[in-house]
Amino acid sequence: xxxxxxxxxxxxxxxxxxxxxxxxxxxxxxxxxxxxxxxxxxxxxxxxxxxxxxxxxxxxxxxxxxxxxxxxxxxxxxxxxxxxxxxxxxxxxxxxxxxxxxxxxxxxxxxxxxxxxxxxxxxxxxxxxxxxxxxxxxxxxxxxxxxxxxxxxxxxxxxxxxxxxxxxxxxxxxxxxxxxxxxxxxxxxxxxxxxxxxxxxxxxxxxxxxxxxxxxxxxxxxxxxxxxxxxxxxxxxxxxxxxxxxxxxxxxxxxxxxxxxxxxxxxxxxxxxxxxxxxxxxxxxxxxxxxxxxxxx
Amino acid sequence: xxxxxxxxxxxxxxxxxxxxxxxxxxxxxxxxxxxxxxxxxxxxxxxxxxxxxxxxxxxxxxxxxxxxxxxxxxxxxxxxxxxxxxxxxxxxxxxxxxxxxxxxxxxxxxxxxxxxxxxxxxxxxxxxxxxxxxxxxxxxxxxxxxxxxxxxxxxxxxxxxxxxxxxxxxxxxxxxxxxxxxxxxxxxxxxxxxxxxxxxxxxxxxxxxxxxxxxxxxxxxxxxxxxxxxxxxxxxxxxxxxxxxxxxxxxxxxxxxxxxxxxxxxxxxxxxxxxxxxxxxxxxxxxxxxxxxxxxxxxxxxxxxxxxxxxxxxxxxxxxxxxxxxxxxxxxxxxxxxxxxxxxxxxxxxxxxxxxxxxxxxxx
Numbered sequence: 001x002x003x004x005x006x007x008x009x010x011x012x013x014x015x016x017x018x019x020x021x022x023x024x025x026x027x028x029x030x031x032x033x034x035x036x037x038x039x040x041x042x043x044x045x046x047x048x049x050x051x052x053x054x055x056x057x058x059x060x061x062x063x064x065x066x067x068x069x070x071x072x073x074x075x076x077x078x079x080x081x082x083x084x085x086x087x088x089x090x091x092x093x094x095x096x097x098x099x100x101x102x103x104x105x106x107x108x109x110x111x112x113x114x115x116x117x118x119x120x121x122x123x124x125x126x127x128x129x130x131x132x133x134x135x136x137x138x139x140x141x142x143x144x145x146x147x148x149x150x151x152x153x154x155x156x157x158x159x160x161x162x163x164x165x166x167x168x169x170x171x172x173x174x175x176x177x178x179x180x181x182x183x184x185x186x187x188x189x190x191x192x193x194x195x196x197x198x199x200x201x202x203x204x205x206x207x208x209x210x211x212x213x214x215x216x217x218x219x220x221x222x223x224x225x226x227x228x229x230x231x232x233x234x235x236x237x238x239x240x241x242x243x244x245x246x247x248x249x250x251x252x253x254x255x256x257x258x259x260x261x262x263x264x265x266x267x268x269x270x271x272x273x274x275x276x277x278x279x280x281x282x283x284x285x286x287x288x289x290x291x292x293x294x295x296x297x
Numbered sequence: 298x299x300x301x302x303x304x305x306x307x308x309x310x311x312x313x314x315x316x317x318x319x320x321x322x323x324x325x326x327x328x329x330x331x332x333x334x335x336x337x338x339x340x341x342x343x344x345x346x347x348x349x350x351x352x353x354x355x356x357x358x359x360x361x362x363x364x365x366x367x368x369x370x371x372x373x374x375x376x377x378x379x380x381x382x383x384x385x386x387x388x389x390x391x392x393x394x395x396x397x398x399x400x401x402x403x404x405x406x407x408x409x410x411x412x413x414x415x416x417x418x419x420x421x422x423x424x425x426x427x428x429x430x431x432x433x434x435x436x437x438x439x440x441x442x443x444x445x446x447x448x449x450x451x452x453x454x455x456x457x458x459x460x461x462x463x464x465x466x467x468x469x470x471x472x473x474x475x476x477x478x479x480x481x482x483x484x485x486x487x488x489x490x491x492x493x494x495x496x497x498x499x500x501x502x503x504x505x506x507x508x509x510x511x512x513x514x515x516x517x518x519x520x521x522x523x524x525x526x527x528x529x530x531x532x533x534x535x536x537x538x539x540x541x542x543x544x545x546x547x548x549x550x551x552x553x554x555x556x557x558x559x560x561x562x563x564x565x566x567x568x569x570x571x572x573x574x575x576x577x578x579x580x581x582x583x584x585x586x587x588x589x590x591x592x593x594x595x596x597x598x599x600x601x602x603x604x605x606x607x608x609x610x611x612x613x614x615x616x617x618x619x620x621x622x623x624x625x626x627x628x629x630x631x632x633x634x635x636x637x638x639x640x641x642x643x644x645x646x647x648x649x650x651x652x653x654x655x656x657x658x659x660x661x
Binding site: 035083086087090091092093094096097098100101102103104105106107108109111112116117224227228231235265266267270271274275277278281282285 | 370374376430433434436437438440441442444445446448449452455456567571574575578582618621622623624625626627628629630631632633636637640
């Protein structure tokens with residue numbers, strides 16, 4: 001039974017990371033209807049900037065965490081301003097391919113640095129021995145990661161529910177012309193949406209980096225695996241991203257915990273999200289919390 | 298048709314039959330024949346090393362695959378981020394024949410044209426299955442459905458011992474009427490085979506676009522509800538489009554398997570899918586000649602960047618692999634620049650040049 005609970009715990013850890021990574025994607029999609037395939041690269045960039053500031057420059061990790069969030073905030077904002085702004089109203093294939101191209105450019109830039117090929121890990125700043133409750137153990141890094149994730153998600157939810165900027169972002173996602181007519185600058189909101197997405201990506205990158213170690217391939221693969229999560233949650237729902245992230249984490253951990261090794265199966269954790277994705281797309285394409293505006297043929 | 302059969306100065310069609318002709322003027326026809334003769338005869342006149350021949354063969358295979366992708370993404374407007382998986386289906390069809398019957402079985406070595414066609418149909422079958430979500434989904438959702446097909450394909454190949462867990466499965470040397478195709482003539486031989494395939498399939502697409510079905514593809518892309526109202530079946534059209542594109546990809550995959558004399562997992566990854574999309578976009582979506590320009594451009598870019606990185610790398614600190622950094626960088630940059638400044642791709646430059654030379658010396 002403790003095996004079961006161990007899997008539940010690690011599922012929640014992985015799931016909350018997915019939720020945080022998915023959040024950035026949802027923020028961008030919600031306001032500007034752009035599916036950002038470069039999200040994984042921004043996550044990786046955020047993690048590497050934090051590492052660089054902590055280890056090479058020598059700033060305390062908490063401040064470098066904040067600083068990298070600030071840097072990706074402006075990075076994502078300028079990406080939107082330079083590349084995506086021109087493509088408003090273009091067909092969806094162009095938008096998708098531009099984000100893929102951007103991802104490739106960031107890939108190239110990261111490969112220029114030593115981070116592209118080698119493995120790093122953050123210096124340990126938390127107790128090393130895991131916390132064990134009733135046979136279920138969780139490391140301090142994971143625990144703190146999950147707590148920070150939920151704090152951040154709560155913060156973002158508050159930001160969207162209550163703050164003026166958040167309300168104007170929701171207004172733009174509801175109706176751009178309506179938002180314009182009450183004096184909201186739509187381009188500014190697009191930029192802000194990208195910026196907050198970049199910020200959350202950096203946070204996700206740091207937490208993933210702390211839990212799994214810094215490896216470029218692992219970090220940027222989050223940009224792809226996050227798509228099943230956002231589709232399950234409904235592409236434009238923050239609550240959906242959180243719930244779906246945790247569901248997906250649980251599914252993944254249960255698959256690799258119970259299927260791997262039996263019946264000659266292997267690596268099911270990696271493929272399970274996509275199998276779930278196909279099933280969702282066939283039966284409930286708008287996801288759990290998404291709006292029902294999907295067009296039927 | 299005007300009296301002048303060489304230089305058409307406008308449309309003079311009086312029947313639909315005339316409009317459906319493959320070549321509008323005799324000039325077009327002779328230029329095309331000339332190019333074909335040049336393409337088929339130059340390897341006999343000049344001798345290229347196997348290495349450069351491999352590059353050319355590679356480009357031609359990519360052309361076959363991109364023609365299929367253009368059919369589904371360009372003409373039918375359905376985004377497919379899983380095209381390399383379809384190519385992989387074709388290659389692994391050949392591989393599974395080799396696996397079950399031995400890599401030098403007579404079916405693999407003597408009846409390879411048949412096997413290539415079978416691979417095409419396998420690709421078409423999988424294309425139709427993956428296309429089924431297109432009955433309900435559009436745009437981004439469909440793109441992500443094809444993405445998940447790509448990921449599931451990769452997992453299956455990596456996991457099943459039948460497919461050698463993604464390691465190379467060897468394919469035997471083929472026979473031609475002159476006997477076994479040896480190491481020296483291997484790339485030259487496949488150059489001719491692939492070129493013939495490209496020409497045949499290119500004609501296929503060109504004719505397809507003049508049929509009822511080809512036109513309904515474009516109608517469905519532009520507005521599927523209007524197409525529905527006019528009596529076309531948009532859902533079925535989309536599934537057909539996926540199946541057709543799967544056929545092209547399957548053929549490309551089989552050719553790939555034979556050319557490399559082996560099938561390995563690394564040629565059919567998500568990155569390859571993205572490369573095919575980039576080729577289609579750089580070439581020009583929804584044009585036939587774009588399918589030729591795109592692979593040529595992207596492959597040459599890749600080569601040139603590789604050799605540039607080698608040259609520059611000599612002046613850089615060692616331990617730094619410049620090629621791995623520069624290749625994705627330029628690749629992404631080219632995609633982004635094309636989408637921002639020339640979304641219609643190289644085919645648009647071709648169109649401008651063509652109309653300019655046609656009108657010359659008059660500008661209008």
